[in-house]
Amino acid sequence: xxxxxxxxxxxxxxxxxxxxxxxxxxxxxxxxxxxxxxxxxxxxxxxxxxxxxxxxxxxxxxxxxxxxxxxxxxxxxxxxxxxxxxxxxxxxxxxxxxxxxxxxxxxxxxxxxxxxxxxxxxxxxxxxxxxxxxxxxxxxxxxxxxxxxxxxxxxxxxxxxxxxxxxxxxxxxxxxxxxxxxxxxxxxxxxxxxxxxxxxxxxxxxxxxxxxxxxxxxxxxxxxxxxxxxxxxxxxxxxxxxxxxxxxxxxxxxxxxxxxxxxxxxxxxxxxxxxxxxxxxxxxxxxxxxxxxxxxxxxxxxxxxxxxxxxxxxxxxxxxxxxxxxxxxxxxxxxxxxxxxxxxxxxxxxxxxxxxxxxxxxxxxxxxxxxxxxxxxxxxxxxxxxxxxxxxxxxxxxx
Amino acid sequence: xxxxxxxxxxxxxxxxxxxxxxxxxxxxxxxxxxxxxxxxxxxxxxxxxxxxxxxxxxxxxxxxxxxxxxxxxxxxxxxxxxxxxxxxxxxxxxxxxxxxxxxxxxxxxxxxxxxxxxxxxxxxxxxxxxxxxxxxxxxxxxxxxxxxxxxxxxxxxxxxxxxxxxxxxxxxxxxxxxxxxxxxxxxxxxxxxxxxxxxxxxxxxxxxxxxxxxxxxxxxxxxxxxxxxxxxxxxxxxxxxxxxxxxxxxxxxxxxxxxxxxxxxxxxxxxxxxxxxxxxxxxxxxxxxxxxxxxxxxxxxxxxxxxxxxxxxxxxxxxxxxxxxxxxxxxxxxxxxxxxxxxxxxxxxxxxxxxxxxxxxxxxxxxxxxxxxxxxxxxxxxxxxxxxxxxxxxxxxxx
Numbered sequence: 043x044x045x046x047x048x049x050x051x052x053x054x055x056x057x058x059x060x061x062x063x064x065x066x067x068x069x070x071x072x073x074x075x076x077x078x079x080x081x082x083x084x085x086x087x088x089x090x091x092x093x094x095x096x097x098x099x100x101x102x103x104x105x106x107x108x109x110x111x112x113x114x115x116x117x118x119x120x121x122x123x124x125x126x127x128x129x130x131x132x133x134x135x136x137x138x139x140x141x142x143x144x145x146x147x148x149x150x151x152x153x154x155x156x157x158x159x160x161x162x163x164x165x166x167x168x169x170x171x172x173x174x175x176x177x178x179x180x181x182x183x184x185x186x187x188x189x190x191x192x193x194x195x196x197x198x199x200x201x202x203x204x205x206x207x208x209x210x211x212x213x214x215x216x217x218x219x220x221x222x223x224x225x226x227x228x229x230x231x232x233x234x235x236x237x238x239x240x241x242x243x244x245x246x247x248x249x250x251x252x253x254x255x256x257x258x259x260x261x262x263x264x265x266x267x268x269x270x271x272x273x274x275x276x277x278x279x280x281x282x283x284x285x286x287x288x289x290x291x292x293x294x295x296x297x298x299x300x301x302x303x304x305x306x307x308x309x310x311x312x313x314x315x316x317x318x319x320x321x322x323x324x325x326x327x328x329x330x331x332x333x334x335x336x337x338x339x340x341x342x343x344x345x346x347x348x349x350x351x352x353x354x355x356x357x358x359x360x361x362x363x364x365x366x367x368x369x370x371x372x373x374x375x376x377x378x379x380x381x382x383x384x385x386x387x388x389x390x391x392x393x394x395x396x397x398x399x400x401x402x403x404x405x406x407x408x409x410x411x412x413x414x415x416x417x418x419x420x421x422x423x424x425x426x427x428x429x430x431x432x433x434x435x436x437x438x439x440x441x
Numbered sequence: 442x443x444x445x446x447x448x449x450x451x452x453x454x455x456x457x458x459x460x461x462x463x464x465x466x467x468x469x470x471x472x473x474x475x476x477x478x479x480x481x482x483x484x485x486x487x488x489x490x491x492x493x494x495x496x497x498x499x500x501x502x503x504x505x506x507x508x509x510x511x512x513x514x515x516x517x518x519x520x521x522x523x524x525x526x527x528x529x530x531x532x533x534x535x536x537x538x539x540x541x542x543x544x545x546x547x548x549x550x551x552x553x554x555x556x557x558x559x560x561x562x563x564x565x566x567x568x569x570x571x572x573x574x575x576x577x578x579x580x581x582x583x584x585x586x587x588x589x590x591x592x593x594x595x596x597x598x599x600x601x602x603x604x605x606x607x608x609x610x611x612x613x614x615x616x617x618x619x620x621x622x623x624x625x626x627x628x629x630x631x632x633x634x635x636x637x638x639x640x641x642x643x644x645x646x647x648x649x650x651x652x653x654x655x656x657x658x659x660x661x662x663x664x665x666x667x668x669x670x671x672x673x674x675x676x677x678x679x680x681x682x683x684x685x686x687x688x689x690x691x692x693x694x695x696x697x698x699x700x701x702x703x704x705x706x707x708x709x710x711x712x713x714x715x716x717x718x719x720x721x722x723x724x725x726x727x728x729x730x731x732x733x734x735x736x737x738x739x740x741x742x743x744x745x746x747x748x749x750x751x752x753x754x755x756x757x758x759x760x761x762x763x764x765x766x767x768x769x770x771x772x773x774x775x776x777x778x779x780x781x782x783x784x785x786x787x788x789x790x791x792x793x794x795x796x797x798x799x800x801x802x803x804x805x806x807x808x809x810x811x812x813x814x815x816x817x818x819x820x821x822x823x824x825x826x827x828x829x830x831x832x833x834x835x836x837x838x839x840x
Binding site: 283284293298307373412 | 659676678681682688689692764765769770771797806809812
């Protein structure tokens, strides 16, 4: 019942009324107090107060339900307001190398469903979109949601995406999806606005909206996994790059005479800082196929070979991060990807190597001028959660 | 006579009246038509019209004088308006490794004076500020300007500067100036607001305000000189870095086992892409001390050794630029520094090497997704002109 009005306010950026601005801000930031709403919209408190009465009367905005008693602190808690969860739902889809994940959330930022299907490595775009459609249908059915409530679909793609067309680039990514214009593929199936970005940019968005970068205007996400990648946020805005290849950290060339990379260059950082080769060594050491999680578990339990594999990977990753440091000099680096699960075991050598290879040395500058390096919040769901964020934030300055 | 009113409007960002917004916009952008003023301030045309009558009546805003007949095109030229040149002057000072340059401009963006003094390499900060003061006094005297008209001083420093304090970092830069807080040094002498940034960021600002990046929101400046450096502009904003070390491209590590760099790291790009070593080779070849300009002149005249020195430098510089490409993927790279004077002789191998080493290959993407690489506008005066820009733009979103 609120869907049409919500869609009008979200989709039409020219609606610069106080109610329009408040609705778009709540879509982007989730539940906020009236004071925060005034601050974040730049509207006068009296204007916010009038517009909120109107929005509450129409049912578009409601009081947020206390989560885990967070609202029930000492003293009178300030009421937090949110978009009415019934006003709309959004879907995030991760198109991964060997799995497709779907998260359904409502416009109050509550996650309602999370489903994954595993696929063979060379699945076609047509197969992918059908699997995604099926997972979304199942989720809506299981949770009694109306498909009419869907306001938009965000898609996180494993690989660089052209920021204008949503086309997947040939360089890296899923080979069978190269050149595919993702919005053109998904629009006929979902008949809603489609928003696309690569999975690292989506992860950064998840950290900005719900994670460890809330309120941060400048940071780098550095992903250490079977692939190496990341995202750059500068002035609150993702640095997408003219061809969608911003923050392709895995393809920083560190040795022009090194081995050939899947991207067609030689000696890319990913060839040295991905955990693919260490897994081969670990599997040889233990005489069976090993997973990254097993290696991390054994390393934490004290196995010196497994520790060494993690330390050496962190060491070369820190060299790459040092290059990023001399280029961007960010205040904050969030480490994501499966290797981040090793925690301090990985962070310690990574930080040391970063400091050794970057221009500004930690001990040369005051604390507020140092680059802080820590593990990101979302090690599992970042990309898919960020795809939901693409929808909630599509009208914000970030996109 | 307009100075006090102008200072009040420029300095107080909270003055959000139409006149305040128009004055700050004209200070930042220079002469504009009424239509452009409405567009750039976001004010309604009728509001602009009323505010402009007021500003013209008070004499704060005047009609721009046609430059080189540009206004006298076909049809009725639209009148361009500018801040009254008599309302204020600003000074830009370049603190270089072996020279100090001063440019004086008025608030209509017209350059009134340009003076340089050469200094010995290890001049002290106290000497530097006195030389700068003398150059400024001479310029004001020669051009009959009142020192009362000075609204602020911008300083371009050869080396990274802490964005909060204006302190020069220890890493790279002028050794005798390391750790100096530049505003504290200059304020007692000029008794005006002091704005500081490193010379590359100032050059980027000059390109944005008067050069080849007017209207561009995203670009990289890449400086190839005796030092190697640059600037990153993202979303219209300089990427300064948490310690002021953003875009220190010369200190991207390309060989962890390479020779020691002046910054304390090994194998920095600057050791390979600066023109210092090629000059030694050229001097040996010709049996006398050679300058970069002589090498370029001989190369353009067909000397194969000089051509080779430039090509090899461009080749390794392109490898470094390829890393920047995989990190930022900018739409535009402007090449500055003395080596840029070699033009196509340097650009051709640089572009080829960039394409070879960066992730996105030119032929793989449509024209609008390519990184355009060309020579910047200001090969001589960029840093000092940008220092003037720091004053004119200090209240803008860039800073």
